[in-house]
Amino acid sequence: MMKKILPMKYPEITSYSIQSNVLSIIANYEETLPWYHSHFVQLCCDKQSLMIGFTDWAHNDTIFVPRQHVDNSLIKIKWESNICEFLINSINLDFYNYFYIDEYYIPDSNAYQSYKFVHNVFVYGYDIEEEIFFIAGSLKDGKYMFTRCTFTELENAYQSVSPIEDLLGGVSMYKYKKISVDFDLNFVVNSIIEYLYSKNSFQYDKRLHIYKDQFIYGISVYQHLDDYLSRLLHGEDKKIDKRPFHALWDHKKCMLSRIKYMGTNNLLKNADRLFVKYQIIERETLYHRNSILKYSLTKNKDVVEKIRHGINRLVENEMTLLNCFLESITPL
DSSP states (O other): OOEEEOOOOOOSOOSSHHHHHHHHHHTTOGGGHHHHHHSSOOEEEETTSOOEEEGGGTTSOOTTSOEEEEEHHHHHHHSTTOHHHHHHHHHHTTOEEEEEEEGGGOTTSTTTTTSOOEEEEEEEEEETTTTEEEEEEEOGGGOEEEEEEEHHHHHHHHHTOOTTTOSSSEEEEEOOOOOOOOOOHHHHHHHHHHHHTTOOTTTTOTTTGGGGGGEEEGGGHHHHHHHHHHHHHTTSOOOOOOHHHHHHHHHHHHHHHHHHHHHHTTOBTTHHHHHHHHHHHHHHHHHHHHHHHHHHHHOOHHHHHHHHHHHHHHHHHHHHHHHHHHHTBOOO
16 A cells, blocks of 8 residues: 555644644544533643643543554564554554654654653554655644654654653554544533533543642633733743633633534534524633733733733633523433
């Protein structure tokens, strides 16, 4: 086989590449929609950082794309450390491949031919005639994108990563598995309640229970974000981080698509009206994301002050709207 590209569709959630990769796979299949719209409601944030994410993504995989792992030692023995040959074999078997590389060798990275930067990459296709791989990841300016690189570039990028730098120690392989899943209305309702009341969503998960006190949950993540903005405003924190703002925008996009899905499937009364009102919240969240990018260029503290006021107003509006959402749900 001279060329093969596995299905990929740009995902709604693009905050972190590990989740975007998997969602880029399942977005191709309509049967995953009930599962997708049942999840991605509740948020959490590490108390020691600004990493905001979805609680139901803590395991970084889904039932549709079970994960396998191949250790670098096996690649060395079986493929004589030829990552290109391994990837071609893997893709021919319909596996997507996730591993760590040095982005110094990747043209669409800020690090390209400038400095060493070990980060993950997702390989989903190849073309032997052109000697290129089709890859995805958070590359230039941290933007999640689909792009390509040559066999030589990827080989050099893989070989440049030392065992200490390689957080996986090999390649994680994902393969789509068709499964029928129903929409879980009860889970959506419980997740929204947990979000509104900032409840600990890890307390019932045996795998995550030990981390339960490490996180802030639900709408309280906004207070954590406001504390960060206050430190920025007073010069107590110099780091400008767009990621939490982008994650919150992802959250609003998910809520919008959920409203549309539930309305289409007669699970939500007044869905059109709720959609229009929530669209305002989504646009405000995008404005905040763009404003923090503006602040990174101008260092104008008035921008930060406006974001703080906007977020306080947004929280009040979202709480009101989500209570209306709960009242509008049509029982199954």
